[in-house]
Amino acid sequence: MTMILIVEDDDAIRNNVIRLLKLEGYEIDSAINGRLGLERARAVRPDVVISDVSMPEMNGFELLEAIRADLDLASTSVMLLTALDDRASMRRGMTAGADDYLAKPFTRVELLEALQGLLKKKVRIEDSIQHAVTAREEHLRRAFTESLGGSALPDKFGLEAPDGAIADTVMNATVLFSDIRNFTSLAEKLNSSEVAELLTEYFERSCEPVLKNGGRHLKFIGDGLMAVFADTMSGGSPLSASRRAVSAALGMVLATHEFRTWLDMRFAQRGLPPFAIGVGLHAGEVTICRLGTLNNKETTPIGDTVNVAARLEGASKELGWTVVASTAALDKAGEGVQTGGMTSLSVRGKNVFVDVAEIIGLVTDIEDMRHGMATLTERANEVRDAVQINSEITARAVKGALQSKLSAFKDHEFKAGDAPLRLKGYCLSRKIGSGGMTEVYLAARETDDLPVVLKVLDASGKGVSEHLARFIQEYALLSLIEHPHVVRIYDQGFTDDHAYIAMEYFEDGDLRAEITAGMSQKRVLGIIAQVAQALDAIHTRGIIHRDLKPENIMRRPDGSVALADFGIAKSMLQPRNMGLTQTRHGDVVGTPYYLSPEQAAGQPITPQSDLYSLGVMMFEMLAGQRPFNADSLDVLLARHLSAPTPELPPAHAALQPVVERLMAKKPADRYDSPQSLLADLERRALI
Known part of the structure; x- marks a missing residue:
């Protein structure tokens, strides 16, 4: 019933x-x-x-x-x-x-x-899927049966008997999980026999690279496919399981790219949505169980590794990537794996995160070629194009949905009793700020009620591409850094003219209020040490902040601080990737009261530019006022360029040499790194 x-x-x-x-x-x-x-x-x-x-x-x-x-x-x-x-x-x-x-x-x-x-x-779609899956499973059973009987199959699979299918076996393996995007939308435009034909053709093409690379324990779940690549194979390939899984995933993408041509010819003028797939790869412990009746037992992979691989496949749609691999799988895949973006993903039901990367190619070597992976090298450009096209199809769908969601935020009024807005696992409670094209919301992460800030940018007007690029850059730079004194980033999303970042919430606000109230020397030195550690972390990764000031030093309830707002930060290591956000020679970027002389003069900046700004902050925290003030911007910049560093109050005279070295007019006369500053403070027994 x-x-x-x-x-x-x-x-x-x-x-x-x-x-x-x-x-x-x-x-x-x-x-x-x-x-x-x-x-x-x-x-x-x-x-x-x-x-x-x-x-x-x-x-x-x-x-x-x-x-x-x-x-x-x-x-x-x-x-x-x-x-x-x-x-x-x-x-x-x-x-x-x-x-x-x-x-x-x-x-x-x-x-x-x-x-x-x-x-x-519901019945029509379920019948279509079941019909196709049943036909596919019958085809595979026949192929395996004939192969086990010694028959040579006229089938392009080259199927062979699966190894390692022992009851309740536990093995280290890499699990591949793939799925078809928008399959329901496809099925709605086709009848049952057409859906079956589509799935059969697709699975024939996509299974070939899986089996060729040693995939075992294949399971067909609706329109999805799961396979296990064991680290040890009796009489099989000596290549690592993860490397073979990466090869299989990219082979599936290439097969899908070719399948689209068949699809366009077979169902021309039917208005089918773009065909794309997602693949997740994760390595770890896998248990192979025999399930079913006494007379009809079937081997099934189970365990956390399988669940995480499925989660990564699902996340590939959110990310707009085609192949998503955990670092656990990536680390075991060896050299030559080409990657794109990197991020961290939460695992549903567990308060843990998995570091993942986008896989876009594989450079094979002689050993790979001996074991059937040569086509990936010979067709490297085709593989890369196939991955890109598949990712673009996914990204367009994801961006469309995200664009609609973020657009609705702008005019939303938060009223008591109304249902809260939600975005990808975050529940928005109220707007806490706005400026220009950016709206800032207070939200809670639904998995653990962690307070977060959602910064949402609407760059849909004309001439705002640079703002979107800088917004994206802030995430790109911060995603490289994991440090206790750098603001934490939890999530992000970008469309053509909208973007959001989910980041750490600071209930106590920034450092300005504390400076206004007055600070002890011990507190000042504690903050300087923490900010110096943060600067050391970003400088080590080739990033210059360029806008160090009290408003960008955020306070936590435990008294620690974190460096925030990387919107105009500059990467020294990726000038090509960050081209849209680079300033021209002669531009002045940053807050005038804290600008280094070279920034004031529009000259090239270095990590020592951040140290100068740190010196200005240190003076202000100790003296209660900024070292340089003026009625006009020109005069203020001139004082940064030539005026001597003022004297600190007598109570802090011991710190005058430190402040003067931080605020030296020439970068070469400043500390050569934040670590040198910390070492000097320790030598003076100040921290």
Whole structure:
């Protein structure tokens, strides 16, 4: 019997719908709000959820997002109920993954027609997928059976018997998990036999590189594929499992690229969405279990490594990448693996993060060529193009969804009692600042309620590409750094003219208030030491901050501080990649009160430029006022260029040599590094 879950806080509407559907023979469960609805959904696993949009505790949109995020419920059909004229909520719900909308008030006929349409759609897609998967599995069983019997197959796979399929075997391996993007959208435009034909052709092409590189224990999960590459193979390739998995993943991307040509020819003029795949790779311990009945047992890989590989594949869509590999897999893959971006991803259900990289190519060597990987070298440009095209297809879809989400933030009014805005696992509570094209929101990370700041940039106007580039650069630079005295970055997202960064929240604000209130010498030296350590961390990575000032030194409740705001920072190591954010010779960048003489003169900067700004800050913290003030910018810059460093108050006279060396007019006369400053302070027994 079909199970329908009704989630509605209006007793009259809920009871009427329940009564109506029970009369039609449906099995019904219900809940009075989204939170209880999610609990019931997990308990009864309904075929369809019919949910109101506006409800207490958890509204319909939040319930929809939770269902789509739950692997056990993700495919559940969801119909949302809303007011007749609420078109904005309709768009929001459909973007979030609703299968249908029904406007209130609705008639019995309208409800039943909408429900029957959902169920027909669900059955058609499930039948299409099952038909294709069954055909695919039968093909593989026949191939393995004939191969085991010694028959030579006229099949391009070159299939061979799987090794290592022993009951309850635990092995170190690399798991490959792949999936087709937007498969539901594809299936909706094709009939069952066409879906089966599409999947069969795709799996024939994509399985070849997997099997050729030693992939075993293949599992077909709907439109997805999982394979295990063992670190030891009896009579198999001596190449590392991770290297073979990388080769297989890139081979799948190349096969997919070629498959698109077949798809365009076979289904011309059918308006199919762009075909793309995502692949996740993770290395670790894998358990191979035999599951099933006594007479029909099937080997199945299980464990955290499998789950993480699936998580990485899912994240490939969010990131706009094609192949996502954990550093655990990357480290074992050997030399020649070409990577693009790098980031960290949270693992669902666990408070842990996995460092990952985008794989864009593999330079093979003689040993690789001996074991069937030569095509990746011979076709390196094709592989790179295939990865790029696949990633662009994914990125366009991701950017479109993110663009719509971020655009809605700008005009949102935070009112008491309203459902909070959500973005990729963050719940926004209020706007805490704005300036120019940037809006700043206070949010909480939903996995652990950690307070975070969401900086959202709207660069959709004309002539603002540089602002977007600098915003992206801030994340790019900070993602390179993990240091206790540098602001922490948790997440990011970019579209063509919108961007956001999720970063550490500082409830106590910046250093300005503390300077105004007056600071002890001990406190000043403690902060100088922490900022110097932060500067050492960024300088070591080739980054110059260029805008060091009290407003960019953020305070934590434990008294520690962190360096923030890298919006105009400059990378010394990546001038080509950062070309849009480089200043021209003669430009003045930074806050005038803290500018080094070379910045004031528009001359090239060095890490010592940050040390000068640190000296200005140190003087201000000790003296309670800035070393240089003026009524005009020209006079202020001139004083940075030529005026001597003022005297500190007598109580801090012992620190005068330190401040003067930090604020020396010539960079060569300053400390040669933040470590030299720290060493000098230690030598003077000041820290």
